[in-house]
Structure formats: C-alpha cells, structure tokens
Amino acid sequence: VISCSKRLFLLLVVLQQFEALGCRFNVRDVGFVDLGSEPYHLYLFVGDAMPVAERESLQSIAVATFYDTNVKPELVALGQARQTAAKGFIPSGFTGQTPMAVLVSPGQKETLAVSLAKEGLPILQTAWDALELLVDSPRRNAVLKQVFDRYGVVLIIEGSDAAENRRIRSMADAVVSRITAAMPGLEKEIQRPPVVEVISAADYGAERAFLWSLGVQGGSSSPQVVILYGRGRMIGPVLRGERLSQSSVSAILTTIGLNCECGLDRKWMQGVMVPLKWDRNRKQEIAKQLGFNPESPEIRIEMSQIIAKGGPGQGTNRSKIVGDTLDELLTGYRTGNLRVNNPSEPSAKQLDQEFERDKSLAPGFSMSGWITLAGITILIVGGLIVLGAHRRESH
Numbered sequence: 001v002i003s004c005s006k007r008l009f010l011l012l013v014v015l016q017q018f019e020a021l022g023c024r025f026n027v028r029d030v031g032f033v034d035l036g037s038e039p040y041h042l043y044l045f046v047g048d049a050m051p052v053a054e055r056e057s058l059q060s061i062a063v064a065t066f067y068d069t070n071v072k073p074e075l076v077a078l079g080q081a082r083q084t085a086a087k088g089f090i091p092s093g094f095t096g097q098t099p100m101a102v103l104v105s106p107g108q109k110e111t112l113a114v115s116l117a118k119e120g121l122p123i124l125q126t127a128w129d130a131l132e133l134l135v136d137s138p139r140r141n142a143v144l145k146q147v148f149d150r151y152g153v154v155l156i157i158e159g160s161d162a163a164e165n166r167r168i169r170s171m172a173d174a175v176v177s178r179i180t181a182a183m184p185g186l187e188k189e190i191q192r193p194p195v196v197e198v199i200s201a202a203d204y205g206a207e208r209a210f211l212w213s214l215g216v217q218g219g220s221s222s223p224q225v226v227i228l229y230g231r232g233r234m235i236g237p238v239l240r241g242e243r244l245s246q247s248s249v250s251a252i253l254t255t256i257g258l259n260c261e262c263g264l265d266r267k268w269m270q271g272v273m274v275p276l277k278w279d280r281n282r283k284q285e286i287a288k289q290l291g292f293n294p295e296s297p298e299i300r301i302e303m304s305q306i307i308a309k310g311g312p313g314q315g316t317n318r319s320k321i322v323g324d325t326l327d328e329l330l331t332g333y334r335t336g337n338l339r340v341n342n343p344s345e346p347s348a349k350q351l352d353q354e355f356e357r358d359k360s361l362a363p364g365f366s367m368s369g370w371i372t373l374a375g376i377t378i379l380i381v382g383g384l385i386v387l388g389a390h391r392r393e394s395h
Helices: 002-021 027-031 052-065 085-089 123-132 138-149 162-185 208-214 246-255 280-290 297-307 326-334 348-355 367-394
Strands: 040-046 071-077 100-104 111-115 153-157 195-199 224-229
Touching: 027 224, 027 297, 040 052, 040 085, 052 071, 052 123, 100 123, 111 123, 111 208, 138 153, 138 195, 138 224, 138 280, 153 162, 153 208, 162 195, 162 246, 224 246
Parallel strands: 040 071, 153 195
Antiparallel strands: 040 100, 100 111, 153 224
8 A cells, every 4th residue: 555655656746747847948048058059150261372380370360269159160271162162152352362251150141251461460460359359349248248147138239310229229128127027927037137238330340240140231220129048149030120119029028038838939949149159167157047057968958859849838838839930929929829918008917918828728738737637537546546455454
C-alpha cells in the first residue's frame, strides 16, 4: 500500500513539473539563446601584391577585434576572391591597391563597404579603428546595455523633422508606460521595464554599421523605430511611415513578455542580432540575471524543442500560430490570439489584458486542463487500488 502511494505521489510531482515546463521561459528569455543564428561575415579584400607580413598583421587585427563577437572575418586576396564565393562581394572598382572590407548580413542580402585606409596614416593603424567601429560604438553600447538589462528598448532613430521626432517620442513614452504598468501580470517576472532610447542625426556617422544592421534608411525626414530585446535582437520590422503607429509599437513590444509557447512564429523570437561583443563577463552577467545559462546545451535543446512543436501554444497563453509578418501579428491581436488593446486613452487595466489569454477562444482543453483531469483520474484509480488492498488485508 505504501509503495503504491509513493508511486502515485511521484507521478503527480512529475505531472506538475511537466505542466510548469510550458511557462518556464518567455520570449525575452528565448532572445538570449542562440539557436543557430547565422553570423555576419566580414571579407577583408587585399591586393595580390600585398606583403605576407602585412597580410598576417591585418588578419591578426581582425581576429582580435572580432573574437567573442557574431562577426566572422576572412582575409582574401583579390585573385583568390575571384575564384570563390567572395567574388559576389568584391567592391565595385576594387583594384587591390588599398585594402577594403565588406560586411555581409546574416542572410547575405545586404552589404556594407568599409574603408580601411586614411591618407597619410599606416594601414594597420587605420584598419584597427575602422574594424572596431563595426562592433563597438558609443550609442550602440549604451543602447545594448539597456537591452540586456531590461524588458526591451524602443529605439527611435530621429529624422530631420523635429516636430515629428517629438510626436513619436511622446507616443513611444506612452506605450512604455502602459507596458510597465502591466508587467506585474506577466507569467514570468521581468524585473526592469522597457525604456525609450534615441539616436540623433549627430550620431549617424559613428553608428553607421549599427544602423545598417537594423535596416534603417539614412537621410529620412521622418523618424524610424526599431524594438530590441534579448541578445541585441530586433523583434519585428523597422517601423516607418504608415507602419509607425501606436498599435504597431505596442503589439511588438508586448510580445517580449509573453510565454514562449504563445503561438508566435519562430522569427519573432529569434530575430536578427546586431553586430556585438559577447564576452565571458557579459555571459556571466546575463546568466545571473536570467537565472539560467543561455549558453548551456541543455537549455538550447529544451528551447528548441518547445519552439519546434509547431502547434498551438500551451499553458496560459495558448493560441493559434501567428505568422512572421507585422500584419499577421496585428491580426493575431485583433482576433484574440495575441490580444492587445489600443484605445485613444488607454488605461493600465486595459493594457494588463494584453498579457491575459481569452480562454474562451482556445478550442478544447488547455494543457493544464488535461493534466488536472489526468491527475484526478490517477487519484481515483489509486484510491480504488489502495481500498482494494485494505480489503484484502482485512480478509
């Protein structure tokens, strides 16, 4: 009898742990884990006549600069480049007289030409400075510090229209205030609320690579908005023009706090990272903050399995799959799959509903319902077994 009771107890404990698994991570957590993201590729093109010693020195500079980053450098002589996959990225008019670098985006759809030389200065000195700016720049560092420490960042890249810049800043501040008020309702606590950060026109030069990686268009009169979270990832597209609205900013920002089984397409949870440094100290700080090590193989496997399920989410935020476009995300909110409210004068109570699933919209039982039913059934069956054993002993 005692043995049977112990088995029942252990089985119930296992069931409870299984149920808890569904809400262990949120979208922000997933954003810190690298589940196979493609790195940036940096080609350093040099002339065939460049001395071997200079090539080796330039290669060493690149390796040192991009160690512990998501940028993979490769030095290629012009003749060799014409015979390899690098040929598609050789700068127009490049003759090899002066070294040039080209940064290629993870999807290999976008490129950024980087000049390594300055007149009157040694190439090895100027190359180091130019390469360092690809992963280390003042405003980027300040923004990423906030991204790592907080719920997320609404990044405004200002245009030349000062009045429009102020309007978008006011709108972003309002959205952040609403999200902050609703954070106590999150399934998993995020300690620090989102913030608004701004990159002004004066920052464009030093932040050229950062803005390029975000897909931001230079020289715009109107501001543009990007939302960042996790490991320096973008979530959603660049918001500009008609797409830059309070509903879009609110919908995208809200997803960061949702359960990782909320039904979002994987692209929302594993957005493109900006070029950045990810050294040992930063890894330790992030692991301490999150309560788990995002570099752990076990964590990666667990998250991959959760995200790869491909069906409706489980747990409190059970919902239908929401696709990878902004229109599909907004549709998901409007239909209740991922709820968001954007009245003209919203309240904190209304925003709090963004984090609650309307259970009447989810077909059938939720996972917790099935587990509860199974637990009750097991208890009934177990009780009958124990009762039968007592009767046999009494006879």
